[in-house]
Amino acid sequence: MRRLLAVLLLLATLAALGLSGAGASAIAIAGALGVTLILILSPRPPEPPAAPQPAPEPDNCRRVDMELIEAIGDPVLITGDGRVDAANAAARKLLGEHIVGEDIRVAIRHPAAAERLITRAEPSDSRPIELVGLGGRDSRWQMNVAALPDGRTLVHLVDRSEGHAAEKMRVDFVANASHELRTPLAAILGFIETLDDEKAGGDTATRKRFLRVMHDEARRMQRLVEDLMSLSRIEAEKFRAPHTAVDLGALVREVHAVIRDGGNDRSRDVAIDLDESLPFVSGDRAQLSQLLHNLVGNALKYGRPGTPVTVGTSAGPGSMIRLSVEDEGEGIAPEHLPRLTERFYRVDPGRSRAVGGTGLGLAIVKHIVERHRGRLDIQSAPDKGTIVTVLLPPAPIPLSSNGNASVTGG
Amino acid sequence: MTEHTLRAFDDEIVELRGLISEMGGRAEAAIDNAMTALTRHDLDLAGNVVADDKKIDELEIAVERLAVQILTLRAPMADDMRETVAALKIAGVIERIGDYAKNIAKRVSQISRKSKIEALSVLPAMARLASDMLHDVLNAFAARDPEAAVEVCQRDKAVDDFYNSIFRTLLTFMMENPQTIGEAAHLLFIAKNLERIGDHATNVAEMVYFSATGQYLPDRERGTASDEA
Numbered sequence: 282m283r284r285l286l287a288v289l290l291l292l293a294t295l296a297a298l299g300l301s302g303a304g305a306s307a308i309a310i311a312g313a314l315g316v317t318l319i320l321i322l323s324p325r326p327p328e329p330p331a332a333p334q335p336a337p338e339p340d341n342c343r344r345v346d347m348e349l350i351e352a353i354g355d356p357v358l359i360t361g362d363g364r365v366d367a368a369n370a371a372a373r374k375l376l377g378e379h380i381v382g383e384d385i386r387v388a389i390r391h392p393a394a395a396e397r398l399i400t401r402a403e404p405s406d407s408r409p410i411e412l413v414g415l416g417g418r419d420s421r422w423q424m425n426v427a428a429l430p431d432g433r434t435l436v437h438l439v440d441r442s443e444g445h446a447a448e449k450m451r452v453d454f455v456a457n458a459s460h461e462l463r464t465p466l467a468a469i470l471g472f473i474e475t476l477d478d479e480k481a482g483g484d485t486a487t488r489k490r491f492l493r494v495m496h497d498e499a500r501r502m503q504r505l506v507e508d509l510m511s512l513s514r515i516e517a518e519k520f521r522a523p524h525t526a527v528d529l530g531a532l533v534r535e536v537h538a539v540i541r542d543g544g545n546d547r548s549r550d551v552a553i554d555l556d557e558s559l560p561f562v563s564g565d566r567a568q569l570s571q572l573l574h575n576l577v578g579n580a581l582k583y584g585r586p587g588t589p590v591t592v593g594t595s596a597g598p599g600s601m602i603r604l605s606v607e608d609e610g611e612g613i614a615p616e617h618l619p620r621l622t623e624r625f626y627r628v629d630p631g632r633s634r635a636v637g638g639t640g641l642g643l644a645i646v647k648h649i650v651e652r653h654r655g656r657l658d659i660q661s662a663p664d665k666g667t668i669v670t671v672l673l674p675p676a677p678i679p680l681s682s683n684g685n686a687s688v689t690g691g
Numbered sequence: 692m693t694e695h696t697l698r699a700f701d702d703e704i705v706e707l708r709g710l711i712s713e714m715g716g717r718a719e720a721a722i723d724n725a726m727t728a729l730t731r732h733d734l735d736l737a738g739n740v741v742a743d744d745k746k747i748d749e750l751e752i753a754v755e756r757l758a759v760q761i762l763t764l765r766a767p768m769a770d771d772m773r774e775t776v777a778a779l780k781i782a783g784v785i786e787r788i789g790d791y792a793k794n795i796a797k798r799v800s801q802i803s804r805k806s807k808i809e810a811l812s813v814l815p816a817m818a819r820l821a822s823d824m825l826h827d828v829l830n831a832f833a834a835r836d837p838e839a840a841v842e843v844c845q846r847d848k849a850v851d852d853f854y855n856s857i858f859r860t861l862l863t864f865m866m867e868n869p870q871t872i873g874e875a876a877h878l879l880f881i882a883k884n885l886e887r888i889g890d891h892a893t894n895v896a897e898m899v900y901f902s903a904t905g906q907y908l909p910d911r912e913r914g915t916a917s918d919e920a
Contacts, residue, residue: 364705379834384709387833390716392743414719418823 355440356422360385360398361433375416375438389424389436391415397426398434411441421445457625461505461640465498501637508641512624515568515648522654523565526676529594529602530555532566536573537592540581547581554593562602563676564653572649575642576606576669582636584610584666601655601672609666618659622647646671700765707757707778708833714750714785715829717743719822721792722888726818728796729881730811732804740796747789754782770902777902781832784894788825791884791891798877808864808871810857810878814885817853821885824850824892828899837903840896844908850889857882 350357356372380388420442580590588609597603625640627633650657661667728737758779831839900908
């Protein structure tokens with residue numbers, strides 16, 4: 282505390298010296314003292330004296346301003362003399378509740394904004410400014426500034442983060458897809474080269490082994506290309522909801538049979554638990570079959586051998602129909618859950634490749650569910666297992682003669 | 692904030708906080724740009740960072756002038772007094788942070804484009820931690836939020852740990868590759884600068900806490916970490 286006082290005393294002395302040195306001399310000091318005295322005498326009255334009523338008109342204007350900008354969804358601020366006069370709810374959410382009355386630079390802490398809003402070198406310059414890192418680190422906002430007739434300034438912020446995120450995702454996707462395609466290709470080419478060598482290629486056992494690997498890698502590439510194609514097909518159709526009535530129970534039984542006959546030892550662990558009284562769902566039969574294959578395939582691949590995988594249907598909330606695939610595997614750590622449906626996102630990359638995963642399975646599932654106007658939910662507890670739940674809308678009830686009668690008879 | 696009878700006093704305090712925020716925004720941008728320049732080996736950008744540091748220095752002078760003016764003319768009391776003194780000290784600290792960013796930018800030309808030192812790929816993550824601390828402490832300053840300031844202080848340890856691990860990595864690297872000692876030393880200094888930025892962010896946090904509550908932040912235990920080098 283003593284140090285603080287010393288600093289203050291020093292500063293005060295310096296300032297006084299500076300003032301008198303500048304030639305303002307005694308008058309300035311006297312004035313300063315006077316002001317200081319007044320301040321000391323009444324530094325902060327407990328109750329502000331009934332302030333003279335400001336002319337009603339500007340006040341009214343302010344309120345209209347406030348209501349006007351409050352109705353806008355994007356963050357909007359009005360500044361006068363470099364201070365925030367008004368900020369709408371979106372702006373207060375983005376920049377903090379404290380910003381009204383603060384300097385605009387406190388509200389928007391960005392060099393470009395400071396230059397535009399404080400110095401106002403060219404008021405006529407209305408080009409938008411790109412602000413990076415306002416709010417969150419990777420967010421991007423576009424700031425538009427307009428002069429109001431009363432000399433104040435309107436600041437309008439537009440969120441541009443999404444566009445950049447989408448662009449980044451597209452670039453990432455192309456990079457990932459080409460990488461994924463190149464990996465098996467490199468292996469195939471390597472083995473072809475080796476087989477071409479008389480010594481290595483001559484031995485039947487080795488040749489067989491190599492051909493086996495090449496076959497597996499080629500298959501993996503094929504699966505990947507197929508997955509990529511179905512992904513783009515589902516995406517292309519996403520605005521057209523499928524409307525065929527599909528018997529989900531029958532479809533589950535059918536997929537179950539296909540998987541069981543697939544020859545995989547593990548496939549015997551699949552059990553089904555169907556509610557037979559459910560209505561049909563509104564969907565695309567081929568896509569729902571793919572969804573089931575992907576989910577059951579995942580459960581078999583990542584569940585522990587010998588533990589059951591249960592595919593069940595039941596009535597969901599509202600009139601929706603619930604389809605669930607449950608395994609008793611190792612589960613998925615919570616931090617991975619939000620990213621599971623990203624393309625090429627893998628919880629354990631090495632393992633996923635070892636079991637022949639393309640990294641697109643759940644992305645496809647997500648897109649299929651979205652196209653069906655359904656909901657996808659993944660719950661997982663480490664060491665307990667994972668439950669994937671899909672809610673699908675029921676098929677519209679076909680118009681029977683009864684229905685017709687009531688429509689026409691009314 | 693309660694209003695003062697003298698509207699001009701209010702205006703001055705608001706202006707003071709505006710200046711500090713502008714300094715902070717420029718310092719943040721300087722760190723980010725310096726690190727971008729480093730990773731992309733962008734000498735023009737590095738030059739901009741060095742040139743822009745002058746603006747931070749000018750702002751510091753403006754803050755000092757205004758703070759002294761407030762102290763002499765308004766004789767502020769209680770929270771106004773703390774606010775003014777804190778602003779004065781924060782300005783000094785942010786000016787230092789700007790210098791560290793400038794220092795990083797100056798080293799960009801010393802590190803060759805083809806440098807394969809592993810630390811080079813880890814430094815951006817460390818810079819992110821440090822500049823996040825600065826970002827959040829400036830938010831705490833803007834909102835006068837003491838809790839947010841305390842939270843920033845707690846994160847300094849992560850930056851220190853980062854520095855120690857980079858220090859060790861670089862030391863090993865220098866021993867194994869004596870021909871790149873020059874470059875590695877520059878990277879080490881960059882890591883040190885980032886570590887200092889983290890420390891200074893906690894200094895700002897302490898002043899924000901003091902200005903908001905009137906209490907000094909309880910002394911945090913100082914690791915021997917940053918004394919190692």
